[in-house]
Amino acid sequence: MTHEHAPYRSEKMVKAILICAALAAASLTGCAGLSADVHTADATHAAAALQGERTYAIARMPSQEASAEHPRFESLLADELAKQGFAATTGQSARYLLSIAYDTRPATIGVGEKGCMASDCGRAPDAPFSLLGGPAYRHALTLRFFERVSGQEVYKVSASSSDRDADPQHAMPALVKSALARFPFDAPPDWRVKLRTDETSGVPKVVSVKPLQP
Template sequence: MAKVTLMCAALVATSLTACAGLNADVHIANAAAALQGEPTYAIARLPSQDASADHPQFEALLREELARRGFVEVAGKPAHYLLSIAYDTRPRAIGVGADVGDCSPGDCPKPGVPFSLFGARTCQHSLTLRFFEPASGDERYKVSAVIADRDADPSHAMPLLVKSALAKFPFDAPPNWRVKLQQDNASGVPTVISVKPLQP
């Protein structure tokens, strides 16, 4: 009985590592007409983000990654895109029977019987970036990244989410992707290892 219990615990730990460890699920919309035109943007903030102590750090990470891809934030003059940033961290129920390899974006691992592994609650972190055309208000591109881990601090997840959401910029069809990352133990900076489409 003890041997079976240890095997089950090992399987659960392996599943959590495989799905939550350094993997993110990414979903995109409007890829066909994604981000054509001048690569300039301005960030549209919510009042709650203006008051958030963490938000400037999140914006700094995004600015850095977007600059690497040729996008420039403009101030005092019209931008080609308005960028909306939304992020969320919430507790998540984990199912022992979850099939990690087949979990879909925003649903990894699949919810089942809730339990706490070694007393740690699993959290789901998400980041959504939306690019709008200022004149018309039309959404031109939307990308969402989701990871799960046992750290409730969203600032720890944000570098992984930003790297994942911008791993291919812009992502094209299909709409669902799996991004694998590796985190440097010394610097804590994540790097993208692979970007693969998820099979329907």
């Protein structure tokens, strides 16, 4: 029976970590394509609640009223919602009020401690280093639909992605596409949406929508 020397085991561990880092880095830099994780709350009841007239008005927060970039986000949403049969209208005649929340914040992307076959490579929320020495960012978008008359929330969906671009405007088209790739998303609550960027228009297009296994 043979035994691996400690230096050899250490070399294998270093190689495994580097492989994991390369794979995770590729997912951030676009080599593996665009993707976003989508989460919905109580989607089973949302399907029934969203039957009927689809008119909405956007409820802005004070910070959004003063934001120069917010109108572009609303325009992106309006285009995608129109594909789902929704029409924007004035507040008093809308069936739903739509709340939009989004943010971009620094995120530390790292690798797990496993022996790292490709399926074991993962992202650690508090890893001790950033891959390739560059900062990573997490972008998130949350849409909440409320019945205007009752004030009851009938549907909530969130989409998030990570990359190395601090500008939320660059991430927003893919997040909007992902959050509305299905409307509404049914059970289970967690999904992975994969996209690709059209070479001619530069617009992200949905390639696949698959549930995430627990």
